[in-house]
Amino acid sequence: MKFYGQITLVTIYVLTLIMYLKTYYRTQQALQWWSYRQSLKLFIEASKIHEGLLQESFTIRRSLDLLAQDNLNLTINKIQEYLKQADNFHHALVQLSDRLFPAYIQDSLPLAIECLLEQWLTSNSHLCFNFDIPPYWRYEQAERSLIVLKSLEELLILTLPNTSVPISIFISLKQHKNIGQLMVKITYPEPSTIIFSSNLRELEYLCKSFRFLTSGKCFYRKDNLSITCHFYW
Numbered sequence: 664m665k666f667y668g669q670i671t672l673v674t675i676y677v678l679t680l681i682m683y684l685k686t687y688y689r690t691q692q693a694l695q696w697w698s699y700r701q702s703l704k705l706f707i708e709a710s711k712i713h714e715g716l717l718q719e720s721f722t723i724r725r726s727l728d729l730l731a732q733d734n735l736n737l738t739i740n741k742i743q744e745y746l747k748q749a750d751n752f753h754h755a756l757v758q759l760s761d762r763l764f765p766a767y768i769q770d771s772l773p774l775a776i777e778c779l780l781e782q783w784l785t786s787n788s789h790l791c792f793n794f795d796i797p798p799y800w801r802y803e804q805a806e807r808s809l810i811v812l813k814s815l816e817e818l819l820i821l822t823l824p825n826t827s828v829p830i831s832i833f834i835s836l837k838q839h840k841n842i843g844q845l846m847v848k849i850t851y852p853e854p855s856t857i858i859f860s861s862n863l864r865e866l867e868y869l870c871k872s873f874r875f876l877t878s879g880k881c882f883y884r885k886d887n888l889s890i891t892c893h894f895y896w
Contacts, residue, residue: 693871700817708762716759719752765812769805773797773836775812780834783819789827794834801838807877811845811894814873814881818892821862821869822849828856845894857888866892 726745767774773796780792815834823830831850838844851857863885870881870892879896 690871690875693868694875696865696868697872697876701813704762708759712759716752716755719748719755723748723752765809768808768812772800772803772808772811775808776815776834776836779812779816787823789829790823791829791831792834793832794836796834796836797838800836801843803843807896810873810876811843811896814869814894815845815847817869818847818866821866822890822892824856826856828852830856843894843896846891847894848889848891850889852888854888857885857890 723745726748761778765775766778776794776796780794783790784792819832823832829852833846833848833850835846836844837846866883870883873879873881873894873896877896879894881892881894883890883892
């Protein structure tokens, strides 16, 4: 009996170790995915700076050189042209700043979410956003709010196909006692527009990353023509 007891203990130990290694491996995959997505965004921003803002700053600098050579002999059209270049440069810098560290993220998570949704509406007029977001929110550390906001952004990227078909998105932000709750429901018009299985695998990575980074919960369910994702932290 003692021998069989030892065999049982060893079996339990081995099975526990295997389960631990599987969980560790899946969490590692999810965090690698999260890191890759954030690194890719930084690479894209760096490319935009190199191809856009740096070129724009060179153009403005060259224009100032020409002003000095022209002895400030300016026409109204020239002045308007230079002012427009400066305004465009300023606007691009504001957009870059908001992408790197979203507006209101330190003060109000609801406002930060609304700003994110406005950006999506501006570039995707076919999407129909409805949301239930409170005007006030508890104090939240900026790094925690940033994870929630980035998770929402990644969710929209993964679940909204790059087509012009109308899709309905409902977003709810609530607080129950000391737990924040974000619910996102995406409803598709037809089966052909539902996200592919590869995106569902990445959606699982998103949930695992969120759970690890916030010590919270995240899960989703697929039901006919809709996908609903819940975030708790």
